[in-house]
Amino acid sequence: MIVEYILPISIVVVIGIVAGIMLTIASKVMAVEVNEAVHTVHQLLPGVNCGACGFSGCEEYARNIVDDKAVKTNLCTPGGSEVARKISEVLGIEFEAAVGKHAIVKCSGTPDKTNFVMEYEGLKSCAANKLFYRGRGACHNACLGYGDCVTVCEFDAIHMVDEIAHIDKSKCVGCGMCVTKCPNHIIKIIPDTQRFYVKCSSTDPGGYTRKVCSAGCIACKKCEKVCEHDAIHVMNNYARFDLDKCVNCGKCFEVCPVKVIQYIPE
């Protein structure tokens, strides 16, 4: 009687009780403090998890905003000033407008200016094409045209126009996901206040660039010489802006012989 019924039942019951006690102790000892505010702030963020704020995802940023007073609320680029305002209200801190940013594609290589050097039959992706003899563009810093950036954009802001990537400034929030995706690294993020950019990333010498693409920067340095603010330099065979110094005077834009410096209207 005892062995057949009482013992099995008591064994199972005792093990259950012991497990229960151990787990109760564990849950008290290893309790994790969950701050309600973190959840509220997380709900306000766009949830893109792009990392433009400098933290690894929206939840991480929400946690840091709540825990660390020094972290600003306007770091979210896709969210912009709207989100910064809401978060500042929720947490009762001062509101600072977000710095508007957007992406630009630094390549002008449309089919009328340059050409592809291969008929690629493989996987239709820029990353895959880049692995194959450094890509199908005649210039090896060209936009490869398969649209890896288009696939990753959550704001429908980038599309292939004339075989190269083209960004719709009104939709781009500057999250930076296309920047990481591009295997040739020709997409950059610039602040909304910058009116000019160099639409070329070619590191080849000017003569060679001119042969493979009629729209490329030939590193002639006319822009560098005419700039009175030391804001544009030719390094590694193409011109680049020093965004801290550029005042948007437009002198480089007027003097560029190949017209590779572009103007962005408001």
Place this chain on the structure above:
Amino acid sequence: MKEILIILMSVILVDNFVLSKFLGICPFLGVSKKLNSAVGMSFAVTFVMIMATAVTYPIYTNLLEPYKLEYLQTIVFILVIAALVQLVEISLKKYVPILHRSLGIYLPLITTNCAVLGAVLLNIKEEYTYIQSIFNAMGAGIGFLLAMVLFSGIRQRIEHNPIPLAFKGVPSILMAASIVALSFMGFGGIIENIFN
């Protein structure tokens, strides 16, 4: 020493828990998408297996066997495993929150995971000693890790290919898994011939 080596080799390669015995398919398919969560999950499963063996083996030999209560082994083992998995989840949430978030729902699934119960029950069936059981559990976990890592690499390749709509998602993954399982059959007969 030789028996332990035989046990380890057989449970990692020849009788791999996932690919030969088909235990633990749920986390195998669910968590193997990203490499770091696959590795984290395998470590969690290995840890639970070893702890479960360490606790259930004495319970079996001292409580169940002497009183001829072997039929209780399933329910008692599940109780112990469930408690241990809860403990693992609570500790992970406190000490490694990143892993806790990336494993998400698959962590409590280790409780009902047949791989863990399988490891514990097989210790009894094969009549291993305590030390052999621990090594069996450790080997099972390592075999699980091997299968997960291999498969997550394969999955990352499959993702990028054009797959017919009917096969997209789980069907293609199951087919790939069965081919991998087939390849592991190549290990059959190794044990007998090495340790002749």
